[in-house]
Amino acid sequence: MPESQPSWPPAGGGYPPPAYPYPYPPAPGQYPGYAPPGVANAPKNGMGIAALIVAVAGIVTALSVVGGVVLGIVAVVLGFIGQGRAKRGEANNGGVAIAGIVLGVLAVIAGIGCIFVYVGIWRTAGGGDYVDCMTKAGSDTAAQQQCTDRFREHFENKFGSAEAPRVQESDSSSLMPA
Structure with missing residues (x-):
């Protein structure tokens, strides 16, 4: 008895590929002509934070005069840069930048005040x-x-x-x- 062979379609299928009227749909969350979601411009808060850190360092080193005056001036400059970024909407920490400016000014005042104290002590001591x-x-x-x-x-x-x-x-x- 002859062996029966299953009747499979010939290689290549014989079936036509399904026809889609449009190209494949975009992946979820991706739409042509728009930026992918979750990609936003991160705020540039570095200057405001740096102003605050440098201002605190200026206050701590105000007794050395140079530390208070130099670091205080640097803090004020960084604070104004950070405040400008906050006003333009590039940063969201305008308050931190203002705190850096205020503390930087205090560090400069303390450093200059120490100069007068040291000069007075020097004169009094002869x-x-x-x-x-x-x-x-x-x-x-x-x-x-x-x-x-x-x-x-x-x-x-x-x-x-x-x-x-x-x-x-x-x-x-x-x-x-x-």
Whole structure:
């Protein structure tokens, strides 16, 4: 008996491919002529944040004068740049930029105020006389030492001892009960 063979369609199918009247539809969320969703211009908040950070650093270093004045000025400049970006809608942290400006101005004022304090202390301590004495002493080490000793004595008379207070050592056995 002859073997029966299944009747399969010939290779290549014999069926025509389905005909779509339009090209394939776009993937979900993608429409021709529009930007993909979720892609938006991120706000440029870096200048405002940098202004605040630099301003805080300026206030912390205001006693060094240079730190307060220089960092304060940098903070004010960065703050104005950040505020400009916020006004144009490029950033959304205008308040942070304003805080950087205000704290930067305070750092500059504190740094300049420290200059006046340091100059006052220098004058009260006799710093000008010390510089004059050292200039006259030239390279004579004995005369330079005499100038330094006079300055130290004058400083101690005005402000108290220039040395750190000394702690009196006590016998540790007197602290322990018998």
